[in-house]
Amino acid sequence: MDDEDLIPLSALQHYLYCPRQCALIHLEQQWAENRQTAEGRLLHQRADIPHAERRGGVRTMTAMPLLSLELGVTGQADVVEFHRGDAGERAFPVEYKRGRPKAHRADEVQLCAQALCLEAMLGTPVETGALFYGQTRRRKDVAFDPELRDLTLRTIAETRAMIRARKTPSARYEAKRCDACSLLDLCQPRLFERNSVGRWLQRQLNEEED
Known part of the structure; x- marks a missing residue:
């Protein structure tokens, strides 16, 4: 797949939240900042700096590049933890979000797409991850079950179709x-x-x- 056909992982979250928002950002290259986006940018500052460290049995990488040519998506993970176990290291993606957990599944789809990229890159299953919300200062564990994986794959397909059509809803x-x-x-x-x-x-x- 050509680089121009690769969909940013962030576009999936934008699309599921609002297809028109996704088109304005990723087709029309429009952007504006408000208090919420500024808070989100500040929350990501540390995670956006590439870094690796090991503490105990956990190896942590920030700003890790992600890619799945089969799915045609690319981006980066805020944090990927590699937990050591009997079967080797297990990848555990963590996405930082401002605010609190939401009723819709846009954040979960973005995180699941990161897991699919990690599976393609590492050749091992990625079964769980977490969303860290700045307002609650807590993690919300996310299981990448068949329902979420199916929703993520459908969102990738619908986002690609909209971008290829180059039509803003x-x-x-x-x-x-x-x-x-x-x-x-x-x-x-x-x-x-x-x-x-x-x-x-x-x-x-x-x-x-x-």
Whole structure:
């Protein structure tokens, strides 16, 4: 697979959260920062510096490059821990996120995609990982079960299809999702929604007059 066909791992999280957000970032190269993204950037600062260390039976690597040519995805893991056991070292990816655990599975899909890359690179199963949330300062363990793996593979396929089509989805305003998005002013979902309703009403009036 050519480099230009490789999908960034971060795009999967963006797509599952909001396909339009994903397109604005990865197709239109648009970006804006708000308090949430600034906090997330600060949380990642240490993990974004490549480093390796060993403590006890755990070898830890930060900013580890990841790649799966079969799946066509690439990126880097914030942290990968290698736990020593009877069968050798076991990879355990850890992704840093601001805030707290969410109802949707976008963060879990991004982490699972990292695990799939590690499996391709290392040739060994990666069964679990963790999401570390800055607001709770705790890890949330994630099992890469068949359901999550299937969702991750479907998200990869849908994200690739959208990027290849080079078409940005229409805006649809949802307060809980949109108001926290740093691209709110660029996306203008409420304006788009009002215009869509206005056009629909106008069509109805025109049909009644005919």
